[in-house]
Amino acid sequence: MEVTGPRPERHIDIYRRAVASLEACLPLGWSVTSDRARSPEAPKRILVTAPDGDSVSYAVITSRGVLSGDVARISADLTESDRGFVCAHYLSDPVRRQLDQHGISYADATGNLTLVAARPAIWVRNRGADADPWRGPGRPSGVLTGEPSERVVRALADHVGDISVPELIKLSGASTGATYRVVEVLAERELIRRIPRGPVTSVQWEPMLRGWSADRKPCATRSFAAPDGLDAVRAQLAERVDPGYAVTGVGATDYAATDVLEVYADDPDEFAAALGLRPVDRAADVVVAIPWTPVVFDRMERREGLRFVAPAHVYADLLAGPFRNADAADHLRSRMEADESWWRRPLGRGL
Structure with missing residues (x-):
């Protein structure tokens, strides 16, 4: 499909281009209607109606950019019985495949389109652009790496x-x-x-x-046993002067007591030797991740003598990677939402 004209930016324009692609591909006798929206916002729902009058409703999710990491959130925001229809200026092939796997319909402004429903039974698909036609050379990739x-x-x-x-x-x-x-x-x-x-x-x-x-990208990890137990490890860490480590994972939250200490350290072998830890393949007492960047040590917290990764970083670690724990992530998110002053610092003028 040849794409001409400027990239749609307003939500209403993105929605109109997506629905135009849908209407062009619907079988004869099918129609699309929507609730009224106040420009520049897009409608909240569309109704796709079959020739016999049977219809199916979709929640409209309009965004300028959607990446693979966003699809799980979009799916989680939909109720179990609801259907979603994602509209964007462009949806890449990996994102389209993720949406397909979650059963979410979509259309972009280049003509990429999938609409599915069991009742009334419909399956519409169209191929648009294989690359974002509006992304010029030197534009960012859209990935937060x-x-x-x-x-x-x-x-x-x-x-x-x-x-x-x-x-x-x-x-x-x-x-x-x-x-x-x-x-x-x-x-x-x-x-x-x-x-x-x-x-x-x-x-x-x-x-x-x-x-x-x-x-x-997930960090590499090393596993160690603590011959004298975790209490001894924590006591040794509390006495360290150098900031060569930071605790993360479940142990950095108040979600639950944990029998595994999860930390970042620049040199796992040096860290283990200083604490008398022994490398193991399984049943570890301490798991050490080698950070990709020193950002993990920015704005650390200190509690009971131990250094902890900042809450925002702990939350990201609990969502994905070697320290992931969905239940602990939900618990921490609730705390962070309830009191942002606990972990977000006000910006001063003299930065």
């Missing part, structure tokens, strides 16, 4: 308040070009709001952390 993404995401999650990009560069420690690229990705995925050529005014920290955790 690498140290700049970690630095920018953590800086935005850990702080609250309007922040300009130059201030964000200083706060995060990422390079100028990389910060602007990450900010563009976050804005395109609607994880932040930014005034054109102005500051970031709003951060959707939970979906941002969820998207980052899904995109980043």
Whole structure:
């Protein structure tokens, strides 16, 4: 399908292009109607009606950018009996496959389309562009990987308040070009709001952390036994002066007591030797991850003499990777939502 014209940006324009693709592919006698929306927002629902009058309703999810890491969240936001219809300016092949696996219908502005329902029985599919026709050379990939993404995401999650990009560069420690690229990705995925050529005014920290955790590459881990028990390990860690470790995982939350200590350390062998730990293949007392970047040690918390990864990073670790635990992640998210002042710092002017 040849795509012409500018990329649709407003939600209503993205929706109109998607529905136009759908209507062009529906069998004769089928129709699409929707509730009325106030521009520039898109309708909340569409109704697809068969020639005999039987119909099926879909919740409309409109977004400028959807990545594989976003699909699970979209699916979780739908009720068990509801159907979703995702509209975007472009949906990549991996994202389309993820949506198919979750039974979510979709259409993008290039003509990629799938609509499914059991009653009335319908299956409509169309092939559009294989690459984003509006993404020019040098544009960001849309994936939150690498140290700049970690630095920018953590800086935005850990702080609250309007922040300009130059201030964000200083706060995060990422390079100028990389910060602007990450900010563009976050804005395109609607994880932040930014005034054109102005500051970031709003951060959707939970979906941002969820998207980052899904995109980043898991760290390698080493497993160790503690011959003298975890209490002895914790006592030794509390006496350490150097910040060469940070506790994460379930043990960094108040969700439940745990019999495995999960930590980050730059040099697992040196860390283990200092604590008298012994390498094992299974039944570990201590699991040590080698961080990809030093961001894990930014803005650590200290409790009972131990150093803990910042709550935003702990939450991302519980969502995906070697320290994942869905129940603990839900518990921590509830705490973070209930009192953001507990873990998000206000931004001062003298950054």
